[in-house]
Amino acid sequence: MIHVGDIKNGSTVCSDAYFAQIRADFDAFTHPLVYTPGDNEWTDCHRTNNGAYNPLERLAKIRQMFFSTPGTTLGATMPVASQAAVGVPENVSFTRNRVAFAAINVPGSNNASQPWTGLGKTAETPEQAAEVRSRTAADIAEVRQTFAQAKQRHDRTVVISQQADMFDPTYTPTPEDISAFTPLVQALVDEASAFDGEVYLFNGDSHVYNSDRPLAAGSAWLARYGVQGAADNLTRVTVDGSSNATDYLKVDVAADGAAGKGQPVLSWRRVPFTQ
Numbered sequence: 001m002i003h004v005g006d007i008k009n010g011s012t013v014c015s016d017a018y019f020a021q022i023r024a025d026f027d028a029f030t031h032p033l034v035y036t037p038g039d040n041e042w043t044d045c046h047r048t049n050n051g052a053y054n055p056l057e058r059l060a061k062i063r064q065m066f067f068s069t070p071g072t073t074l075g076a077t078m079p080v081a082s083q084a085a086v087g088v089p090e091n092v093s094f095t096r097n098r099v100a101f102a103a104i105n106v107p108g109s110n111n112a113s114q115p116w117t118g119l120g121k122t123a124e125t126p127e128q129a130a131e132v133r134s135r136t137a138a139d140i141a142e143v144r145q146t147f148a149q150a151k152q153r154h155d156r157t158v159v160i161s162q163q164a165d166m167f168d169p170t171y172t173p174t175p176e177d178i179s180a181f182t183p184l185v186q187a188l189v190d191e192a193s194a195f196d197g198e199v200y201l202f203n204g205d206s207h208v209y210n211s212d213r214p215l216a217a218g219s220a221w222l223a224r225y226g227v228q229g230a231a232d233n234l235t236r237v238t239v240d241g242s243s244n245a246t247d248y249l250k251v252d253v254a255a256d257g258a259a260g261k262g263q264p265v266l267s268w269r270r271v272p273f274t275q
Helices: 016-027 055-066 108-112 126-153 175-193 220-225
Strands: 032-035 081-083 088-096 099-103 157-162 198-203 210-212 234-238 247-253 266-272
Touching: 016 055, 032 088, 032 099, 055 088, 055 126, 081 126, 088 126, 099 126, 108 126, 108 175, 126 157, 126 175, 157 175, 175 198, 175 220
Parallel strands: 099 157, 157 198, 198 234
Antiparallel strands: 081 088, 088 099, 210 234, 247 266
């Protein structure tokens, strides 16, 4: 299982008690569960109705409560490679059936760079900017390493999971909405275009199912971000959430070798929770 963030909505309190409740829920999973944080549980916690927390303190609490044993998943234990050594234990990678997976902490709210208005801030603070820089550097390093290892192993495909929808089709973004994602978008273009296989990006954040190719040649997103090159082989999938959280996305991996030859490596369908 992979959870792409937002374990609460954006208008409720970011309390330790609530985090503990969700951790207990995650621990009950009988399969390994990989979780990457969303903006609702730390970036947006400055809001008055969230408790007016310092978001960096909430991020530290998320790391303490959900990543207390770096290198292992939640739910059933499965080993994963972790960036705990650089202070980002939530960034992990693993490989199954010649598919390389990475989960990176990339939240909405412009990658956590929007002002903490609930704390009276009207611009990004120095400590906030430093966190964005260091975490984004770790995210990009995780992406580049995942692709490098996938090439060495001759993996069939690369799958990146994160919370932020960097290509939300429901509105026309301003630089204040997306500018802090630019270095990561460029890294994805660089790495995907140089990879001889399919690449997938799964995200939450906008909470409305969508599948597209936002970095293919001719996409308006390339110009919006001002990035160089294109990645025709990258498919982005947004999973349902919020009021649309009535289903989960079941992803199937094609058989390796001759049995799976000529098939897309990944296929998926939305499964209602009642099934």
